[in-house]
Amino acid sequence: MESLRSRLKFENKVEDVKLRKRKSLLYSKEEENPLNNGVLRARVVLFCVVFRLINCILVQTSFVPDEYWQSLEVSHRMVFNYGYLTWEWKAGIRGFSYPLFFALLYKILHLINYDSVYLLIWLPRVTQALLAASADVKFFFLIRTLENHDVARWTFFCHLCSWFTWFCCTRTLTNSTETSLTCLALFYFPLSGSKTSSSTKYLALVALAVIVRPTALIVWFPLLLYHFWQEEHKLRLITHSCIPIGVAAVVISALIDCVFYEKWTLVQFNFLKFNIFHGVADFYGSHPWHWYLTQGFAVVIGPNLPFFLHGCTIAFRRYKILLAVVIWTITVYSLLPHKEFRFIYPVLPFCMIFCGISLSHLKAWRRVAAVVLLVSNLVPALYTGLIHQRGTLDVMSHLQMLCEDGSDSTRLQPDILFLMPCHSTPFYSHVHCPLKMRFLECPPDLEEEGYFDEAERFYDKPLLWLKTSFPYKSSLPTHLVLFDVLEKDISAFLQANNFVKTTEIFHTHFPEGRVGESIFIYERH
Template sequence: MEKIKKRIFFRSDPTETVKLRKRKSVLYSKRDAHLGSGEGLFGASIYLVLFTVAVRVVNCFLVQTSFVPDEYWQSLEVAHRMVFNYGYLTWEWTEGLRGYSYPLFFATIYKILHILKKDTVQLLIWVPRLAQSLLSALADVRLYCLVNTLENAETAKWVYFCQLCSWFTWYCCTRTLTNSMETILTVFALYYYPFHGTHKKSSSKYLMWIALAFIIRPTAVTVWLPLLFLNFSKESEKINFVIHHCVPVGFKILGISLIIDRVFFGKWVLVQLNFLQFNVLQNLGTFYGSHAWHWYFTQGFPVILGTHLPFFIHGCFLTPKRYHVLLIAIFWTILIHSLLSHKEFRFIYPVLPLCMVFCGHSLANLKKWKKAAAAFLLVSNLLLALYSGLIHQRGTLDVMKPIQELCLNESTLKETEPSVLFLMPCHSTPFYSHTHCPVKMRFLECPPDLTGNKSYIDEADVFFMAPLNWLNRELNQTLLPSHLIFFSVLEEEIVPFLAGNNYVKTTDLFHTHFPEGRVGSHIYIYERKSK
């Protein structure tokens, strides 16, 4: 019995406990000291910060392709309407599924440009993306600082390298997507996360970043559930943690979001609840496509990791135990998203910086093949990044330039009243944020039916079932637009309408080497000529 008592008493060695506490204290002091040190404003060498910003600015200008409609329709288009009082809002805004907090960021930029009388269309397009690039660069630096604090400069260097040369990060981080901001805020929160146990100073900080990510995109909380659970389980004063940290942060951030939405919606709307109800509880996202349950495991995750995949797998066996919670968060996020029918690559983008921690550990532990592995990663990702950023799916952005030219001559705009009809899958192109003039434009709409009508077919589907019939029925001599824009795959079907109404092809733009379904390899602009 005496032996058992001694074993229990000495199970936790007081000396080791003191050492552990000192270790934690040093780590947290080291991290917090970054903020006030002479190493730069963001906890790293000023040269590292400037270099990272420069890389992301170059990154921004080398991404001239479109990815998904949300990078315009859930940010820039809304911001343009908020500031300039004209534009188009999708059904998600009329139904209160999206909040104004994220568009307000870009609306502020637009308003400043407008006040300075610098609101040219090119600045309206590029300044928001440059702002996104700057935030992405700060997230890259934060990731480096986190690993430098927890490990050492060598490991941090390789994690930073993996982050910068990730092709999917290059492809997404400078886009005005909610997923891009969600990923940035996730890294900011991760920097303050108490990996070595509880730490009161950092708790409110990382919770604040999580709350901001949740406001912008409610599914952002998914990746944080395992980390929140671990932090909560280690808290000795759990009630105090909830009352003095979680509740105040939640009320402040959610309160600000509610007020912003109250101002712009004109009524009280809890958009986060509506978003979760539509996408999770009702699973109505399937209206925009569905995939097999295993898609993220077999395609989504391997694709966004790209050639980093073998290094990620290798790193999973090398990282210390404290990083296992990140591994759990990665696969938990993928698993939860796999339960939803509608799947996209960008939905799991926020776990990519977490994956870079494991990839960096892999490279740091390689000996003979370290330089060869780094060269392989750099070249393979650079090729993917340049192709996806400069070539693949660029037509839907390039097509906005001829429309901008319609706005240059105001007298012509008033006399001829040009109008544009996009005969493309809905939201294929940006809209007034990329023309910045009230030229008449129309596209085929595709809002989902929220009434449960199983026979409902949206306008875009009705058109593509019988394009020629739709044109003859919907358009007549008084309604004919001056310009028609469509993918090359549609041309053959509507030739009789084009010829019969004096439409002539004026522009042929390359879009993709991989046409699929309703999306063609080129985009054509037809202009109606007078007889």
């Protein structure tokens, strides 16, 4: 038995030596012919840019409120001085650094008088697409330095096929930016066999990811420990890279937040205090500890799951640190009550490395497997990007047309009330005119005097809430926006006050709870 183990170890070492020789020969050929390498890089860059721009155009649905309320709505208020800030900005748990980036784009459009609502919606999305494209390029060339061209090609194929990456990467979500920055940082991270490592560059990108979203530290914690353990000059790493970059990131972030909060605010500390120590995140829902293991991870990785598991059996020794990051991240998020699919999105590129290795080892079956993988990812990607949950965006296009009515002083000024779960739709960033709009508020209980959840009170007794809130006809809104499931409950109020349904907009084939299949716009006559 011992002799068999020794023989297997010897054979593994021989295979590793052969692999290194093949890779060394490949890189020497590339270095001898830099023109070919440059042409390849240009082709990859062009392909990724075009691919992600198409990706951007073909995602016309909503995912979660944060993609607007923690970015574009804040940016719009910063530049145009009207809009709504959610309770997080009043409590100081969100940083202005991320929305500031979009605010700069908005300001440029405003200065050149091109601040149309169309550009305000799509320019940030295009910017996210370009960031995702740069991450794709770096990801491809990282795998190409670690593996042979065949593995790099199949890994890249798996990465581009991922339905969840398609669904998320061009959205104005902090999770999307965090994932793109993680890919960029991984390119410079000192993985075994990497020829592009740079401590300063990867630590700067990690610091930027933490500024955008503090939870980026969860993903990078084991990688930072691994780097420290492997580093020969540990003291130099800490004093010349970690401390200067960390201090600079904290200072820059604090200064930006100080300017916009008009007081000294450390949002990273507040984020931890409210979400972890005070458990405020639980207000938005909680799941059992095993949710990521039984549902979340399987949905995010999608049809790539069998290839990921197969790839783990092949390359878990070679990439044990990357597999450890995936397991660590899922474990940490499993311990937190509030869970969402997007939270584990940053480890998806790590998983694609194992998927690519799996496909490259299938030999004769890999083309069939690739077709199955492509089709099985394409269907959910197109469905979730073009059909599922699109109504909350389409309704804002209809309401934006009321801006012309609002500019006519001879007509009744539009007054819109959203009778929907709070933050169901974007707000002023998607109409870009100071219409009078209001929605049902639902801040969490921060143990403040006079707290109440307006949305909960409304849904508890909708007719009573409406009669109490609008005792006189003169105080009634001109437009009501609601999901179809609410129509029956308030039909008496609608008829008594001459509200007429003017628009019906499809939203989803899978209505759930207070979210209906369609959205109705009622207008008072």
